[in-house]
Amino acid sequence: MNISKKLLLIVVLTCLEVSITVFSAFEIAKGAQFHQLNFLHLKYINQLDKAVDKILPNTQINLAAIEANILAIRQQPMNCLKAANALNKLVMNIIDTRHALTLCKQDVKRANTTLQSVNDYKNDKINRAEFLFILNHALDEFNDNSEQFEGPITKTVSFIFVTFIPLVIVISIFNVIYISYLSRTISSSIRNLTTLLSSKSNKTDLEDNFSKSTPDELKELISAAKKRIENDLLNIESSKELKAIVSSQTDSLQLANDELAQFAYRASHDLKAPLSAVKSLSRFIVKDIESNDTAEAISNAKTITKQMEKLESLVVDILQLAKADIGNEETSPINFEQLIVDVKERLYWLMQDIPCQLEIHINLEVEIISDKVRFTQIIENLVSNGLKYYDKNKVSPLVKLDISNNENSIIIVVTDNGIGIPKPFQAQVYGMFKRFNPELCSGSGLGLSIVKKHVEYFKGEITFQSSEQGTIFKIIIALDKL
Structure with a gap:
């Protein structure tokens, strides 16, 4: 067992x-x-x-x-x-x-x-x-x-x-x-x-x-x-x-x-x-x-x-x-609208208790055929982090998810106006078991490590910018690596 x-x-x-x-x-x-x-x-x-x-x-x-x-x-x-x-x-x-x-x-x-x-x-x-x-x-x-x-x-x-x-x-x-x-x-x-x-x-x-x-x-x-x-x-x-x-x-x-x-x-x-x-x-x-x-x-x-x-x-x-x-050889066309619906259902326990709003913008001109589980975990972990660490002192707490593509890549951007990641800890943001604000929310500290692993699997790129005004995570993955 x-x-x-x-x-x-x-x-x-x-x-x-x-x-x-x-x-x-x-x-x-x-x-x-x-x-x-x-x-x-x-x-x-x-x-x-x-x-x-x-x-x-x-x-x-x-x-x-x-x-x-x-x-x-x-x-x-x-x-x-x-x-x-x-x-x-x-x-x-x-x-x-x-x-x-x-x-x-x-x-x-x-x-x-x-x-x-x-x-x-x-x-x-x-x-x-x-x-x-x-x-x-x-x-x-x-x-x-x-x-x-x-x-x-x-x-x-x-x-x-x-x-x-x-x-x-x-x-x-x-x-x-x-x-x-x-x-x-x-x-x-x-x-x-x-x-x-x-x-x-x-x-x-x-x-x-x-x-x-x-x-x-x-x-x-x-x-x-x-x-x-x-x-x-x-x-x-x-x-x-x-x-x-x-x-x-x-x-x-x-x-x-x-x-x-x-x-x-x-x-x-x-x-x-x-x-x-x-x-x-x-x-x-x-x-x-x-x-x-x-x-x-x-x-x-x-x-x-x-x-x-x-x-x-x-x-x-x-x-x-x-x-x-x-590696997972099972790939299929991904319906991102349905994927977002599934993510929202799993995060309902979190969203119902906070005033933070979630905005979704999907603008894809090509069909994405890939591993749905990896994209689900990437989006769910980034969105849930934005919701967990919203700023209670701001009038309109917001988490925004943008999914789009250009000629060569799919681009995922998650933006929030939350409390941000403290500067002394930004170099450790993808480390395992890292929890920078444990007094606000408990968790395993593995979320961003999982996101980084999935992006690396696709040989993609993940970057972020964070301050007291909020945090922006941006992921770029080449379409031919999916």
Whole structure:
């Protein structure tokens, strides 16, 4: 199982854990609500009992007070029946406590019958003795039902505690163990790969060890670098050129090794940070559950979900960077209007929360046949950066995308009037894991690296100008390189 699928499993388990925790909390709270309603039920039964006891022979009966007490008695079982949803009924059927709802229905029915007897007495349809008999009979039934109601409700709440809370604890413990294992696996894989590339093993041993011990994602990254070097070596025609290229490739290889070491360190750090946070939060959730602090447990579980989403986004960006150097023979005509629609849908979560406007201008006189995925990632990363780093102090924040062509090239220009890239960092703008304004927006710091890789794949040119007035990125790619 590769890294992204392992992380997805953690997200699924965490969501399951949060769902069970929230369900248990609501069910326990509902049990407390049912107990409270039964307490009120007993209170109003007692009031009706006192009102009946005060009725003396040959005295007028206070029918208004008796009717008000009966209405109050009827309200509690009605509220219980209303609060019980389909899931509650299913649980009650499983543990044989459904008769609690039957008692509520009996109380409602008895209350309605008693209210009818009040009306009958008012209209002289029944005499005083019959009316008092009905009241006393109703009181006996109300009291009996109220006493029987406590048992099944207590049993239901106990079932929630005994069944679901241990299940949450088991899932939490498994999650912590699995997260710890995954963290060690990722860190170990990156360290082993760095050691393997730095070793002096022969080619056969190096390839065997590389195939056996390297995860698929890192294999793609190294394979892309290897393929590029092999293609360059095949074009060597003379010993003089060979020496020059060997010297150049040596420097490039050293730079690639340095870049890989930096990548390994930063990727390990950025992957480990959320995993460590999730590990700590999982312990807190266990403690919160043990101390019955459900609200804090839910808050920590939500934080774990956010950390996993951040981790999943980072892995996706790493995969995109790894694949940026890998050739794709699948080319097709690109509909840029539809491409922009797709990009807008993916950036909807970002655009809906900011006042920044996005203007699109497409003026192409030729059909572009190329790799749609690469153009999508180029445009999406540049546009999303412009949206993320808009200037809140400007009246009309704007990001503008222009796509056009001349006789030889396709030209993509992304202009914004945002906060700009600070001058001290402009030389590092295409570096991996570079985040120049982390306080404004979180991200992997790989977006512009991915754009640069794709432009280099097409042997194109990317330039930018940035100041406090905004930033302009311009990409020029020859039509015959598509």
